[in-house]
Amino acid sequence: MSSAVIAKPVMRGLLAKRLRFHLAVAFTLAFAAAGTFKFVVGESRKKAYADFYKKYDSMKAFEAMRDAGIFESVKPKK
Structure with a gap:
C-alpha cells in the first residue's frame, strides 16, 4: 500500500492574494452597478x-x- 504525499498549502501571502482578487471583483461590480443605474434610472x-x-x-x-x-x-382673483 502506497500513500500519496499531500503537498502543504501555501499560506504565505494568501491573504494579500485573495484581497487583490476580491477587491478587483468588487470594484468592477461596483462600477458596473453604478453605470447601469445611471443609464437605466438617471437618464429616464x-x-x-x-x-x-x-x-x-x-x-x-x-x-x-x-x-x-x-x-x-x-x-384669489374674483
Missing part, C-alpha cells in the same frame, strides 16, 4: 423632467394655486 428621470417642463406653464400653475387659496399672501 432626466427625460421625464425634460418632458414635464416642456409643457409646464408656471403662471397657469400659480393661478390655479392662488384660486385654490393655497397662498396666504395672495388674494
Whole structure:
C-alpha cells in the first residue's frame, strides 16, 4: 500500500492574494452597478423632467394655486 504525499498549502501571502482578487471583483461590480443605474434610472428621470417642463406653464400653475387659496399672501382673483 502506497500513500500519496499531500503537498502543504501555501499560506504565505494568501491573504494579500485573495484581497487583490476580491477587491478587483468588487470594484468592477461596483462600477458596473453604478453605470447601469445611471443609464437605466438617471437618464429616464432626466427625460421625464425634460418632458414635464416642456409643457409646464408656471403662471397657469400659480393661478390655479392662488384660486385654490393655497397662498396666504395672495388674494384669489374674483
